[in-house]
Amino acid sequence: MAVVVILVLLAAGSVLFHLLSPWWWTPIASNWNYIDNTLIITFWITGFVFVAVVLFMAYCVLRFRHRPGNQAAYEPENKRLEGWLAMSTTVGVIAMLAPGLFVWNQFVTVPAEATEVEVVGQQWLWSFRLPGADGKLGTSETRDVAPENSLGLNRNDAATLDDLIIEGGELHLPIGKPVKVLLRSVDVLHDFYVPEFRAKMDMVPGMVTYFWFTPTRTGTFEILCAELCGVGHPQMRGTVVVDTEADYQTWLAQQQTFSQLTASAGGSSTAATADASSAQ
Amino acid sequence: MVDVRSGIGEAVPPAEVEDVELYHPHSWWTRYVFSQDAKIIAIQYSTTAIAIGMVALVLSWLIRLQLGFPGTFELIDAERYYQFITMHGMIMVIYLLTALFLGGFGNYLIPLMVGARDMVFPYANMLSYWIYLLAVLVLAASFFAPGGPTGAGWTLYPPQAILSNTPGGRDWGIILMLSSLIIFIIGFTMGGLNYVVTVLQGRARGMTLMRMPLTVWGIITATVMALLAFPALFVACVMMLFDRLLGTSFFMPAIAEMGEQLEYGGGSPILFQHLFWFFGHPEVYIVALPAFGIVSDLISTHARKNIFGYRMMVWAIVIIGALSFVVWAHHMYVSGMNPYFGFFFATTTLIIAVPTAIKVYNWVLTLWRGDIHLTLPMLFALAFIVTFVNGGLTGLFLGNVVVDVPLSDTMFVVAHFHMVMGVAPILVIFGAIYHWYPKVTGRMLNEALGQLHFWVTFLGAYAIFFPMHYLGLVGVPRRYHELGDASFVTDSVHSLNAFISVAALIVGAAQIVFLFNLVWSLRHGREAGGNPWRATTLEWQTPETPPPHGNWGKELPVVYRWAYDYSVPGAPEDFIPQNQPAPGRMSHEAAS
Numbered sequence: 001m002a003v004v005v006i007l008v009l010l011a012a013g014s015v016l017f018h019l020l021s022p023w024w025w026t027p028i029a030s031n032w033n034y035i036d037n038t039l040i041i042t043f044w045i046t047g048f049v050f051v052a053v054v055l056f057m058a059y060c061v062l063r064f065r066h067r068p069g070n071q072a073a074y075e076p077e078n079k080r081l082e083g084w085l086a087m088s089t090t091v092g093v094i095a096m097l098a099p100g101l102f103v104w105n106q107f108v109t110v111p112a113e114a115t116e117v118e119v120v121g122q123q124w125l126w127s128f129r130l131p132g133a134d135g136k137l138g139t140s141e142t143r144d145v146a147p148e149n150s151l152g153l154n155r156n157d158a159a160t161l162d163d164l165i166i167e168g169g170e171l172h173l174p175i176g177k178p179v180k181v182l183l184r185s186v187d188v189l190h191d192f193y194v195p196e197f198r199a200k201m202d203m204v205p206g207m208v209t210y211f212w213f214t215p216t217r218t219g220t221f222e223i224l225c226a227e228l229c230g231v232g233h234p235q236m237r238g239t240v241v242v243d244t245e246a247d248y249q250t251w252l253a254q255q256q257t258f259s260q261l262t263a264s265a266g267g268s269s270t271a272a273t274a275d276a277s278s279a280q
Numbered sequence: 281m282v283d284v285r286s287g288i289g290e291a292v293p294p295a296e297v298e299d300v301e302l303y304h305p306h307s308w309w310t311r312y313v314f315s316q317d318a319k320i321i322a323i324q325y326s327t328t329a330i331a332i333g334m335v336a337l338v339l340s341w342l343i344r345l346q347l348g349f350p351g352t353f354e355l356i357d358a359e360r361y362y363q364f365i366t367m368h369g370m371i372m373v374i375y376l377l378t379a380l381f382l383g384g385f386g387n388y389l390i391p392l393m394v395g396a397r398d399m400v401f402p403y404a405n406m407l408s409y410w411i412y413l414l415a416v417l418v419l420a421a422s423f424f425a426p427g428g429p430t431g432a433g434w435t436l437y438p439p440q441a442i443l444s445n446t447p448g449g450r451d452w453g454i455i456l457m458l459s460s461l462i463i464f465i466i467g468f469t470m471g472g473l474n475y476v477v478t479v480l481q482g483r484a485r486g487m488t489l490m491r492m493p494l495t496v497w498g499i500i501t502a503t504v505m506a507l508l509a510f511p512a513l514f515v516a517c518v519m520m521l522f523d524r525l526l527g528t529s530f531f532m533p534a535i536a537e538m539g540e541q542l543e544y545g546g547g548s549p550i551l552f553q554h555l556f557w558f559f560g561h562p563e564v565y566i567v568a569l570p571a572f573g574i575v576s577d578l579i580s581t582h583a584r585k586n587i588f589g590y591r592m593m594v595w596a597i598v599i600i601g602a603l604s605f606v607v608w609a610h611h612m613y614v615s616g617m618n619p620y621f622g623f624f625f626a627t628t629t630l631i632i633a634v635p636t637a638i639k640v641y642n643w644v645l646t647l648w649r650g651d652i653h654l655t656l657p658m659l660f661a662l663a664f665i666v667t668f669v670n671g672g673l674t675g676l677f678l679g680n681v682v683v684d685v686p687l688s689d690t691m692f693v694v695a696h697f698h699m700v701m702g703v704a705p706i707l708v709i710f711g712a713i714y715h716w717y718p719k720v721t722g723r724m725l726n727e728a729l730g731q732l733h734f735w736v737t738f739l740g741a742y743a744i745f746f747p748m749h750y751l752g753l754v755g756v757p758r759r760y761h762e763l764g765d766a767s768f769v770t771d772s773v774h775s776l777n778a779f780i781s782v783a784a785l786i787v788g789a790a791q792i793v794f795l796f797n798l799v800w801s802l803r804h805g806r807e808a809g810g811n812p813w814r815a816t817t818l819e820w821q822t823p824e825t826p827p828p829h830g831n832w833g834k835e836l837p838v839v840y841r842w843a844y845d846y847s848v849p850g851a852p853e854d855f856i857p858q859n860q861p862a863p864g865r866m867s868h869e870a871a872s
Contacts, residue, residue, distance in 0.1 A: 003654060003662065006739070010666065014746060022772045023750035025686070032686075039683050046673035053644060053669050057662060060647035064583075065654060071854060072585035072847035073649035081645070082589050082638070089637040093676075097630045100680040101623055107682055108619040123445050123538065143545075145536035152536065183616070186536045188440035189549060191614065191689060195755030195768055198686040202616045204549055205439060206533025209616035222766045226689035226757050228433045230445030231358045234760040 007058035011051045018047065029196035029217040029242065031178075034103040036198065042096050049092070107199070110212045114178040117171070120151050121183070121190030121203045123230055126223055126238030127151055128171040132162025132257055142186045142205060152186055153258055164255040170239040171223075174248040178214045191227035194240060202227050215242040292486040292838050302398055302830050314410075316402035317829045318387040321409045323720070325383030328409075329376050330795075332416050336371035337788050339364045348781025350762040358761040359447045362431030365759065367423075369434025370457070373563065374464060375416055377705060381570040382468070382506065383412060385712060386475050386499045388720070392819035393496050395484025395837045395859075397830045400477045404470045411467030419460040427451025433759060435560075438531040438552050439544070442524040445537070454524060458517040465510045465517075475503045484818070484859075486839030490594065491858070493817045493843040494587060497594050498573020501601045502566045508605070509566070513559035516552055523547070553615055557608035564701050565604040569597055571708040572639055575661050577843070578711050579643055581815045582658035583650030584854050586844035589642045596635040596642075603632045613684045622681040629679035633672070640669055651847065651854070655813075656730045660711025663738040664704050670742075671700025674749060689759075692752025695745045703741045710737070710794070717798075718812050722825050723805030729797040733790055740787035744780050751776060814855050817843050821857050 028036060064070075118129040118137055129151065131137050138153060138160025145152035150167065153160045173179055183192055185203040193200040196219075201211045223238035243251060256264070305311035315321060342364050346356040356364070387405070391398050399405045422429035431447030432440060432454060444450045448457075479492075479500045519530040523544070531552040532544035580587040587593060609617060609625045643665055652658065674696040678684045687693065710733070717725050752758075755768040763769045811820040823833040837859040845856040 003659070007662070007666070010739075010742065014670075017747065017750075021747070021750060022770075023747070023754050023776065025753050026755055026768050035682055035686055038680070039677065039686070042677050042680065042683055046676055050669055050673055053640060054666055056644055057647060057665060060644065060650070061652055061654070061662070064647065064650050065652045066584075070651045072583060072651040074586065074847055074849055075588070075649070076586050076844070077589050077591070078645075082592055082641075085641045086634060086638055089634050093630045093633050096676060096680055097626065100626060100682050104619075104622050104626065104682040107685070108622070122536070142534040142536055143541065145539065145541065147539055150539060187538075188443060188445075188535075189437055193689070193757065195686075195766075200685060200688065201614050204616045205535055206548065207550075207616060224757055224766065228362075228437070228440065228759045230440050230443070231362060231431070231447065231761075232445065234358075234762055234764060237764070237766075 001062075004058045004062045007054055007061070011054040011058075015047065015051060018043070026195045027217075028198060029194075029215060029219065029221060030198060031214040031216055032107075032198040034106065038096075038099050038103055041099060045092055045096055107211070110180050110210070111178045114180040114212050116180050116182055117173070118182045118184060119171070119192050119203070121185040121192070121225070121229070121236075122150070122187050124225070124232035124236035125168045126171075126192075126236070127168060128166040129153075130164040130166075130252070130255070132164055134159055134162060137182070138163055138258075140184065145186050148262060150186075155262075161257065161259040163258045164252070165258050165261055166255060168238075170241050172241045172243050172248055172251045173215050174245050175215050175218050175242050178212055180210055180212045183209045183211075188229050189227045190225050190229050190236070193224045193226035194221050195224070196221050200226055218242045218244060292840065295485055295836075299836060300397065303402060305829070311829075314406060316398070316406045318391050318399045318402070318405060319720075319827065319829075319831075321405055322384050322387035324409050325379055325387060325412065328413055328416055329380040329384060332371055332420065333376035333380075334791075334795075335420070336368045336376060337791060339368040339371075341785060341788050343368060344781040344784040346761065348778040348784075359428070359431060361761040362433070362759070363429045363447050363453070366431050366434050366436075366457075367419075367429050371419070372702065373434065373567070374461070375419065377567045377701075378468070378506070378563070379412060380709060381567060381705070382475070382499065382503055383409065383471055385495075385570060385574065386471070386503065388716070389495055389819060390475055390478055390499060391482070392719075392822070392827065392831060393493050393817055394479060394482060394487050395818050395832070395839060396478055396482035397832060397836070399474045400482050401474050405474050408467050408471035408474070411463060411470065415460045415464035415467060418456055418463060422448070422453050422456035422460075425452035425456060427453055430454040430457045432457075435553075435556060436520070437556075438520060438523065438549050439533070439535055442520065442532075443535075443537060443542075455521065458521045458524075461517045462514060462521075465514045468506060468510060472503045472507045475500060476507070484837050484839050487818075487858075490591065491839060491842045493573075494576040494590070494593055494597070495570070495573040495817075497597050498569040498571070498576075501597050502569040505562045505569070505601050505604065506566045509559045509562035512555045516555035516559070520552065550612075550615060550617055553612055554609070554617075557611045558605075560611065561608040562601075562604045564697075565600060567701050567705050569601060571664070571705040572597060574712045575664050575708045576639075576643065576646075577817065578657045578661045578708075578715055579646050580844055580846060581715075581813050582655050582661070583647055583652045584846045585646055585650040586846055587642065588645040588648075589638075590842065590844060592638060593642055596639050599635045600632060600639075603628060603635070607632060607679075610679050610681070610684070613681050614688045626679060626681040630676065633676060633679075636672060640665065640672070655714075656725070656727065656734060657711040657715040657813075659734050659738075660707050660714065663734070664707040664711065667699055667707060667738075667742065668704035670746065671696055671698075671704055675700060687752055689757055690752035691756045691758055692749050694758045695748035695752060698748075699745045703745060707738065707741075710734070713798075715813065716819075717801070717805075718808030718825075719819055719822075720826055721802055721805070722808055723801050724808050724812065725801045725805060726797050729793055729800075733794045733797065736790035736793075737787055740783050740790065743783045744787065747776055748780060814853070816845055816855050816857050818858055821859050 120127045136159045138157040183203040190203040225236035430453035522528040529547035532547040534545040535542045810825045
C-alpha cells in the first residue's frame with residue numbers, strides 16, 4: 001500500500017511543483033514567444049502522459065498486488081491494443097513536432113530587412129561590431145588577430161574601415177527591429193546566450209554562425225556564455241541594452257569606427273590585450 | 281490473440297556441433313584471477329566498474345557541495361570543479377554503465393541465459409577484462425599526473441580540450457583521457473565480438489532467437505551498436521591525440537589564444553562533435569537497451585506474468601537501436617551546424633519516441649492483471665518506469681529542435697540526461713543485482729537494508745533531478761563553477777541548489793548501505809536455493825548454485841518454450857522453466 005500512496009503522491013507532487021513553484025522562465029524580451037508556446041504545449045502533453053502512466057501503475061499495484069490464491073492472467077499479445085497505443089502515441093508526437101518544425105522554419109528564415117550585428121567571443125570577453133555608414137560589415141580572419149587588432153579585421157577591405165567597434169563594452173540594439181546576429185570566435189567554442197531572448201547559438205572558431213530575433217522590450221540584459229570555454233567560462237559576461245530608436249541613435253553616434261580606433265591607439269598596446277590578460 | 285510461445289511441441293533440432301571441452305584452470309591464479317570463465321570475468325568487470333564508480337560518486341558530492349554552497353569550500357576552485365565534472369561524467373557513462381551492463385551483466389547472463397557453457401572465445405574474453413582494467417588505471421592515473429585530469433567537460437570538445445586555459449589541456453590530463461578511451465575501446469571490442477558470436481552460435485538446442493529472454497536481446501543489440509559506434513569515438517580520440525601531440529589540425533582551425541597566434545589551422549571543431557555524437561547518441565541506448573531488456577524480465581518474473589507483446593518488444597529494441605544511429609545531431613542544434621539539419625534530426629528523434637513509448641506501455645500492461653510481488657527487484661523496476669518515463673518525456677523537449685534552443689546548455693539538459701540515462705538505468709542495475717545476487721553467491725541480499733536503500737535512492741534521486749529541470753527553465757547554464765549575478769539568479773535559485781545538494785549527499789550515503797549489504801550478505805545472507813524467484817529462464821535451472829565453470833554439468837540444457845511461461849492456465853505451478861518439455865512429449869524429446 002505504501003507503494004501505491006507514494007506513487008500517487010509523486011505524480012500529484014510533480015504537478016503541484018510545476019504549478020506552484022517560483023521557478024519559471026524569465027520574462028521574454030524577443031519575438032520568440034512562439035518558442036515559449038511550443039514549450040507549453042510540450043509541457044501539457046508530456047505532463048499528461050507522465051501522470052497517466054504513474055497513476056496507471058499505482059492502480060495496477062493496488063488492484064493486482066499479490067494475495068494468496070491470486071493468479072496472473074495469461075495474455076501474450078493483444079494486437080488491437082498495441083496498434084491503438086502506437087497510433088495515439090504517433091498522434092501525440094505529431095502534435096508536438098508539427099508546431100516545433102513550423103517555428104523552427106521561422107527561426108532559420110532570417111527576414112530580409114534584418115540588420116547585421118557581429119558578436120565576437122574570446123576567452124573571456126565579448127566584443128561587438130556594427131556596420132558603418134556603408135551598411136556592410138567588412139571581412140575578418142583569425143590570422144589577422146594582433147595586439148592592435150583584437151578582432152582580426154581586414155585592413156585592406158574598404159568595408160571594414162567604417163565598421164563600429166565595441167570591445168568589452170555594451171551592445172545596444174533598437175527595439176522592434178529584427179537583428180541578424182553573426183557570431184564569431186577567435187579561440188575556442190563560446191555560446192551567445194541571453195535568457196530573455198530565448199535564442200542562443202554556439203560561436204565556432206573558423207566559421208561564422210548566426211541566429212536572428214527582434215527585441216520587443218527595452219531594458220538591460222545580461223549576456224552569458226553557454227558553451228564551456230575554459231576555466232573562466234562563468235565569468236564571461238556582457239551586456240546588451242535594448243533602446244528606443246532615439247536612445248539608440250544617440251548611443252550609435254558615440255561609437256568609434258575601426259579606422260578611428262587604430263589611429264587613436266597609435267603605438268600603445270590596445271585595451272583588448274590588457275583586458276584579456278587581466279581576466280586570466 | 282496469437283500464440284507466441286512459438287512451436288511448443290515442435291521437435292528440438294539435433295545438436296549441430298559436439299559439446300566443446302573448456303579450458304581447465306590449473307591453479308588458483310588461472311581459476312580466480314586470470315580466469316577464462318565468463319562468470320568470474322563478469323564479477324571482475326562489475327567489481328572494477330563499481331570501484332571506479334565510487335570515485336565518480338565522491339566527485340558528484342564535491343560538485344554538489346560547490347553548487348549548493350558556492351565559496352564555502354576553498355578546495356573546490358574553478359580548475360578542480362571542471363576536472364570533477366569531466367571525470368564524473370566520463371566515468372559514469374563509459375567506465376561504469378557501459379562496462380557494468382555489457383562486461384558485467386553481459387558476461388554473466390549471456391552464456392547462462394542462452395544455455396552455453398561459456399563465451400565462445402574465453403581467452404579473448406579474459407583479455408577484454410584486463411584491457412578494461414588497464415583503461416581504468418590509465419584514467420585514474422590522471423588524478424595523480426602533473427596538472428591533474430582533464431577539465432574539458434565529458435564531451436571533450438576541441439579546441440579548448442587541448443588548449444592551456446582548460447585544466448589538463450597542455451598537461452597530461454587530456455592525453456591520459458584520450459589514451460584511456462582508446463584502450464577501453466580495444467578491450468570492449470574483444471568482449472563485444474564474443475557476446476555477439478556467443479548469441480549467434482552458442483545457443484542451446486531449441487533456443488531460437490525469438491525464444492531468448494529480453495535481457496539477452498537488450499544486451500546483444502546494445503553490443504552490436506557499441507561495435508558500430510565506438511569506432512567513431514576511437515578515430516576522434518586518435519585524431520585529437522595527434523592534434524595535441526604531433527601538432528596536426530584535424531579539429532583545430534586558426535586560433536588566436538589570448539591574442540597570440542597558435543600554430544594550428546584549417547581543422548574543424550564541428551567535425552569532432554559529429555564524430556563524438558555519432559558515438560555518443562548510440563551510447564545512450566547502449567546503456568538503455570540492456571536496462572530495457574533486464575527490466576522486462578524483472579517485471580515479468582515478479583509480476584508472475586508473461587511480458588506483454590514479446591515480439592513487439594524485440595522489434596522495438598532493434599528499431600530503437602537502428603534509429604539511434606540517425607539522431608546524433610540533436611545534441612548539436614545550437615552548435616552552428618547548418619540549421620536546416622534541424623528539420624531532419626528533430627523528426628528522426630521524435631520518431632524514436634514511438635517504439636520507446638511502446639516499451640513503456642508493454643511494461644505497465646505486464647503489470648495489468650498480474651500477480652505483483654513487491655520484491656526489491658520489482659520495486660526497482662517500478663521506480664525505473666517512473667524515472668525513465670519522466671526522463672524520456674523531457675527528451676521530447678530537447679529533441680524538438682526549437683524547444684531545445686532556450687534549454688540547450690542549461691541545467692534542464694543536466695536534469696534530463698541524469699534522469700534518463702543515469703538514475704533510470706542505475707535503478708535497473710540495482711534491481712538486477714537484487715535479482716541475480718542469489719544466483720551469483722547462493723545467498724539473498726538483506727531485505728531490510730534493501731528497502732532502506734531503495735526508498736532513499738528512488739525518492740532522493742527524484743528530489744534531486746526533478747526540480748533541477750526548473751533551474752534550467754529559469755535560465756541557469758550548466759558547467760558554471762559559480763553563478764555570480766544575473767537577473768535570474770534569485771535567492772530561491774540558491775535555496776533550490778542547496779536543497780538539491782543535501783539530497784545528493786543523502787542519496788550518495790545510501791549507496792554505502794548497498795555496498796555493505798553486498799559484502800555482509802556474502803556470509804550472512806539467507807540461503808537462496810537454485811531458483812528463489814521461481815523464474816523460467818535457463819540461468820535459474822543450473823544443476824548447482826552458484827554455477828561452476830561450464831555451467832551445466834554433464835548435459836547441456838534443451839529449450840522447449842519461450843522465456844515467459846508464467847501463470848499458464850492449467851499448469852501445476854505459476855511458472856514453467858524453458859527447459860521443461862511439453863507434457864506428454866517429455867520422454868521422447870529428452871531422448872532425442
